[in-house]
Amino acid sequence: MATWITDFKVYTSNDRGCSDFFYGHEMHLQDLNESHGGKYIYIGRKRERITSENHKDAVTSLGFLAFSNKQSEKPVGWEFWDDHDLNEGAGGKYIYMVWNKGEKWLNPIVEIDFRVSENRENCEKKGVSWIRINQNLCEGSNGNYIYCYYFRG
Template sequence: MKAVNNVVVTVGGQTIPGYTRDPIDLNWGAGGAYLYLSYELVENPPNPITDLTVIWGDSPDISAPAGYEKINHDLNEGAEGKWIYFCIRRGGPDGPVRDLKIIAGDSADTQPEAGWERIPVDLNAGSGGKFIYACQRR
């Protein structure tokens, strides 16, 4: 079964061979750079991602939680607002992440369909624009 092996943030029209690029701009409505979640799905990877989380703060010096790796690309690049980063974990108590996606809406109540877990941090926090959330499915 396929699982998420790697996560990156791509800019503008950038694509990476072998990666799926979610079509929703992470800065939708907030200005700033056109940023996209891109991820690699691999059949039975030896060390898959088991959790995606989001951290945010008032400076770029925020650290990933224990056991996580910070993807060092500010998700509010070029927009006003908080410094926001994806963090990934490999191993741990959860099974592998099988899929990722971004959802957007006009309120903080925006939810994914059944079977998806919404990460409860608005990726446009402090910058206006749409309410944007990363979601994962195990």
Template sequence: MSGVTNLTVLVDDEPTPDGWIKIGKDLNAGAGGAYLYFAYEQGSGAPITNIIFLLSKDESAPPSYHRIDVDLNKGAGGAYIYTAFTREAHLGSPIEDLDVILGDNSGIQPQAPWRRIDVDLNKGAGGKYVYLVYRNA
């Protein structure tokens, strides 16, 4: 089984690391600011089991979580939003795949079996409603 084993945020034209998958949907869609994209790695290593969003530039990630130090509203105003993830098995089920959905209202939902993480990644910046969605193994 291969799951999502690593996650990062690419800024502007930063190249996608070798072997990684870039989700080609701008996290600042319609809000201006930097072009930001999630990229992830899949493999046979320890899979990511939970992804959370920290809503302050000073908020530390909980124990066992890795914080990605890129503000998801970089250059667009709005709330500070940082991504953190863990591979701890007791904190969730292995994540098999990731995507981003964009919409004109907060009610957008992915089709099953995908699940939405309920934090608008454009919060306070205007533009599209942007959500990270995932599928468990």
């Protein structure tokens, strides 16, 4: 059954690990603060079966924005965001996940993945169809580089 992503959820914990599913979201099991200390941070994605009627619900743009200060309002230009800092407790920049849905000129996002490396050059995901979001998710926290990649349907 083909699906696309319709929502995201950031899960933070003082304890390592998370369940495979959290409030209807399939969790990606990569800790986004790996080797940086701080909270354990995981991203969940909600999926729906692909139909011509639900394109408006599909995530079509995804980004991560870094700020010097904590943010309390959704960043301009983005329809949705999660207000959890992806660097929580690790220091560095405040990094937030943002996304848009239903943009008619873009194919929906069907999968995300994360790559961790000790240096930026080795943080590439192989395969021409994966698109890297050029924001180190651990910017300023001194440690591994972590980048998000997504795949369109």
